[in-house]
Every structure is written in C-alpha cells, then in structure tokens.
Amino acid sequence: MIFSLAAAAAMSSGGGSLNTSFSPLLLLDPFDASSSPGPSNWSLPDDPANASAAGGGGDPGGTSAQTLGPDLRTATGVTAGAVGGVVSVAMTPAVGAAVQEFFDIIFCSILPPPLVSPWDVALCVTGTLVSCENVLVIAVLCYTPALLRAPMFILIGSLAAADLLAGLGLILNFALAYLVEGGPAELPALLSAGLLIAAFSASVLSVLAITVDRYLSLYNALTYHTERTVACTYAMVALVWVSCLALGALPALGWNCLRDEAACSALRPVTRANAVALAAGFLAVFAAMTQFYLQICKIAFRHAQQIAVQHQFLAISTTKGVSTLTAILCAFGACWLPFALYAIVADHTYPMLYTYAAVLPATCCSVINPIVYAFRNPDIQKSLWLACCGCISSNLSLRPRTSSDV
Structure with a gap:
C-alpha cells in the first residue's frame, strides 16, 4: 500500500x-x-x-x-x-x-544530514594554512636562537605566535560547531570566542609594534642596537599580550550576550558595545600605522638627499621601499577595514552571509603576515635553507638585515 x-x-x-x-x-x-x-x-x-x-x-x-x-x-x-x-x-x-x-x-x-556551510569550511581551511605557516616561522626562530637577540625577530615571533593561536582558534570553532553533538556548550563557546579575540588582537598589535620598531630604527639609528632596546621590546611584547588576554577573557567573565539576544553584535556571543570598541581600536591602530609609515618615508627620503654620492642608488632603493610599505599598508587595510566598519554598523539581525564576507578577509591577513614579515627576511631564509638542506642559497644577500629594511 x-x-x-x-x-x-x-x-x-x-x-x-x-x-x-x-x-x-x-x-x-x-x-x-x-x-x-x-x-x-x-x-x-x-x-x-x-x-x-x-x-x-x-x-x-x-x-x-x-x-x-x-x-x-x-x-x-x-x-x-x-x-x-x-x-x-x-x-x-x-x-x-x-x-x-x-x-x-x-x-x-x-534525507541527507544538514550540509556544512562552505563559509565555515573556508574559515577552517584558512585556519589550517595559518597554523602551518606560523608553526614554520616559530620553528625557524627556535632553530636559530641568535635571531631572538634582535628586537625585530622578537616582534616577528610575537606575531607568529598570535597568528598561530588565531589559526588554532578557527579550527577549534569549526570543531565545536560541527563535531560536537548538540552544538558547543556555553563555556566552550565563550572560551573559543575569547581565544579568537585575544589572538587577532595580539596579531594586529604585533603588526603595529613592528611598524614602531621600523620607525625607531631609522629615527634613533645610533642608539637602536643596544641592550636597552631589546629590554624595551620584551616589555612591549609583554604589554601587548597582557592586554589582549584581558580582552579575550571578557566574554567568559560575563561580557557576552547569551542572556540578552537583543544586545548581540553580528559576532555572537560578543555584545555590540564590545564589538564597536574593538573595531574603533583597530581603526586607531590603522591610523597610527599610517602615520608611522609616512614618517618612515620622510626619513628615508631625507637620508637619500643628504648623501649626494649615493643619491641615485638610494633614490631607487627608497622608491622601492616606499612602494613596498604602501603595498603592506594597503593589504593590511583591505583585510581589516571591511570587518571593522561592518562590526560598527551591524547587529545580530544582519544576515550571516554579510558576517562571513567580512570575517574571511580579516582571517586572510594572518595568511599574509608570515610572507610579508618573515619569509621575505634573508636571515629567516638562510635558516630555512640550513634547516632543510644544510646549505645557503647563493641568491641570498649576506648583508645583515635591519629593522629599517622593508
């Protein structure tokens, strides 16, 4: 029948x-x-x-x-x-x-079970790629401890650690959403959100610290390479991580919207007030980076004009450096500005498609960071060649790398 x-x-x-x-x-x-x-x-x-x-x-x-x-x-x-x-x-x-x-x-x-969102898959793949890249950077720094005596490599290590945690946080968020039966419990969800907030905040502030370090290496060129500079760098890194861990602990300490859906931002369980504060903080960081890069360009052009003998060489080198700085700043802004502006105007009623479209480029910034700040560095390239094949490529420059190099 x-x-x-x-x-x-x-x-x-x-x-x-x-x-x-x-x-x-x-x-x-x-x-x-x-x-x-x-x-x-x-x-x-x-x-x-x-x-x-x-x-x-x-x-x-x-x-x-x-x-x-x-x-x-x-x-x-x-x-x-x-x-x-x-x-x-x-x-x-x-x-x-x-x-x-x-x-x-x-x-x-x-009927088949509910399909996995392709956006979540993209975020998980991005997190995996970010984790692999930054594990490699941290391994190179640990393989060459002498590099950590320079302020620049301390900051690169801080950036790599932050991006590694961000990648692991994306993977954990995917696992809690799809691999835990019945969905994540309240506490794991809050801890996962706190980990992502702390990691990405540390990543952004580490990029700002690298920019400040580049500026100081040009502005105080004679006194830059001292033990005092190294101590100040470690203090700056410690301040960055303490601040970011405090921000990450806020959702678990009660600053969340699990009890009040109307107070949620587009990034549940973060409240709209916290999301706006984080976005405003990023915009302030971006403005500071822009100002520091402008000062770096001014100092570089002034040095080029002061040395008449090498004027032509330095003019070409300075133009290339300015182009590189502009590309770095534009890439950083293209990744994070859409997310920051969206976090300011959006709330929990906005479609999830918009949220994914704003979050994914921001996570891609952590994919770009190792390439821009680590793998372009000749010292790290030498360490990679030594670790992989026990030799140094003839294409690598033997000139010592400084923070002012871009």
Missing part, C-alpha cells in the same frame, strides 16, 4: 490532534482483480455504501470482497469504504500518530 504524501503533510501540519473529518487516501496496489486472481479489495458487510458498490459492479472481476471484521476494526481503529478501487480511510488519533512516526523514520533515513 502506498500512502499519499498529501495525507502525511496534512497530519503533520495538524499537530497532535487529528481531524477525523479528513480522510487521507490509501491507494490500492496495482494488482487488482483484472490482473491478479484472488481478493484485492477490503469492504465492510455492514456498510451500505460498500454493499451497494459490491452489488452494483464495484467488483468487475467477479471476485468476492474480503471482510474486515469488527474485531480487526476495533484493534486498528480504521473504518473504510471502497468506491471503484479506492478505499477512503478515516483514522483515529492513535493510527495517525503511528503513520506520522512511520513517515518521520522514512524521511529521516532518506
């Missing part, structure tokens, strides 16, 4: 109470009396309509109709009337619930 899907839809939309005036159709098997011998139609002896149908040609094949006795009707709760090969069935609530359960089991076993 094949149940009509319209009947199932009507029963499911009707809730728990079945409307007995509705008679879902129970279609007979195609093997009727004309194509298959033996009884094929159910009828009721005490139903006048059924009796008249049987006597008036309702059974054209001449077969006798089987009787659905009162005992069977009482047990199943079904009453039926056959008219021209179609039986109209009126079901009791008990039978309706059984049929609904039957369809639930069938559809749940046939």
Whole structure:
C-alpha cells in the first residue's frame, strides 16, 4: 500500500490532534482483480455504501470482497469504504500518530544530514594554512636562537605566535560547531570566542609594534642596537599580550550576550558595545600605522638627499621601499577595514552571509603576515635553507638585515 504524501503533510501540519473529518487516501496496489486472481479489495458487510458498490459492479472481476471484521476494526481503529478501487480511510488519533512516526523514520533515513556551510569550511581551511605557516616561522626562530637577540625577530615571533593561536582558534570553532553533538556548550563557546579575540588582537598589535620598531630604527639609528632596546621590546611584547588576554577573557567573565539576544553584535556571543570598541581600536591602530609609515618615508627620503654620492642608488632603493610599505599598508587595510566598519554598523539581525564576507578577509591577513614579515627576511631564509638542506642559497644577500629594511 502506498500512502499519499498529501495525507502525511496534512497530519503533520495538524499537530497532535487529528481531524477525523479528513480522510487521507490509501491507494490500492496495482494488482487488482483484472490482473491478479484472488481478493484485492477490503469492504465492510455492514456498510451500505460498500454493499451497494459490491452489488452494483464495484467488483468487475467477479471476485468476492474480503471482510474486515469488527474485531480487526476495533484493534486498528480504521473504518473504510471502497468506491471503484479506492478505499477512503478515516483514522483515529492513535493510527495517525503511528503513520506520522512511520513517515518521520522514512524521511529521516532518506534525507541527507544538514550540509556544512562552505563559509565555515573556508574559515577552517584558512585556519589550517595559518597554523602551518606560523608553526614554520616559530620553528625557524627556535632553530636559530641568535635571531631572538634582535628586537625585530622578537616582534616577528610575537606575531607568529598570535597568528598561530588565531589559526588554532578557527579550527577549534569549526570543531565545536560541527563535531560536537548538540552544538558547543556555553563555556566552550565563550572560551573559543575569547581565544579568537585575544589572538587577532595580539596579531594586529604585533603588526603595529613592528611598524614602531621600523620607525625607531631609522629615527634613533645610533642608539637602536643596544641592550636597552631589546629590554624595551620584551616589555612591549609583554604589554601587548597582557592586554589582549584581558580582552579575550571578557566574554567568559560575563561580557557576552547569551542572556540578552537583543544586545548581540553580528559576532555572537560578543555584545555590540564590545564589538564597536574593538573595531574603533583597530581603526586607531590603522591610523597610527599610517602615520608611522609616512614618517618612515620622510626619513628615508631625507637620508637619500643628504648623501649626494649615493643619491641615485638610494633614490631607487627608497622608491622601492616606499612602494613596498604602501603595498603592506594597503593589504593590511583591505583585510581589516571591511570587518571593522561592518562590526560598527551591524547587529545580530544582519544576515550571516554579510558576517562571513567580512570575517574571511580579516582571517586572510594572518595568511599574509608570515610572507610579508618573515619569509621575505634573508636571515629567516638562510635558516630555512640550513634547516632543510644544510646549505645557503647563493641568491641570498649576506648583508645583515635591519629593522629599517622593508
């Protein structure tokens, strides 16, 4: 017997109470009396309509109709009337619930499970790539401890650690969303959000610290390479991480919107006030970076003009350096500005598509950072060559690298 899907839809939309005036159709098997011998139609002896149908040609094949006795009707709760090969069935609530359960089991076993969002997959892949890149940077720095005596490499290590945590946070967020049955619990979700906030905040502030270090290496060129500079660099890194860990702890300490959905930003469970504060902080960092890079360009051009003998060489070198700085600043702004502006104007009512479109470029900045600040550095390239093949490429410059190099 094949149940009509319209009947199932009507029963499911009707809730728990079945409307007995509705008679879902129970279609007979195609093997009727004309194509298959033996009884094929159910009828009721005490139903006048059924009796008249049987006597008036309702059974054209001449077969006798089987009787659905009162005992069977009482047990199943079904009453039926056959008219021209179609039986109209009126079901009791008990039978309706059984049929609904039957369809639930069938559809749940046939329909595929909810698909994974391609945006979440993209974020997880980005997190994996970020983690692999920055693990390599940290391994090179640990393989060459002498590099950590220079302020620039201390800051590069801080940036790599921040981006590594950001990549692991993206992977953890994906695992909590799709691999934990029933979704993440409240505390793990808050800790995951706090980890992402702390990691990306440390990444942005480490980039700012690298910019400040480049400026100081030009502005105080004579006193830059001292133990005092190294101590100040470690202090700056410690301040950055303490501040960022404090920001990351805010959601778990109660600054979240799990109890008040109206206060949520587009990045649940972060409140809208916190999201606006973080975005405003980023805009301030971006403005400071722009100002420092402008000062670096001014100092570089002034040095080029002061040395007349090497004027042409330095002019070419300075132009190349300014172009590199401009590309770095533009890439940083292109990654983070859309997210910052979106966090200011958006709230929890905005479509998730907009949120993903703003978050993904920001995470891609952590993919670019190792390339811009680490893998372009000749000292790190030398360490990579030594670690991988025990030799140094002849294309690498043997001139010592300074923070002012870009």
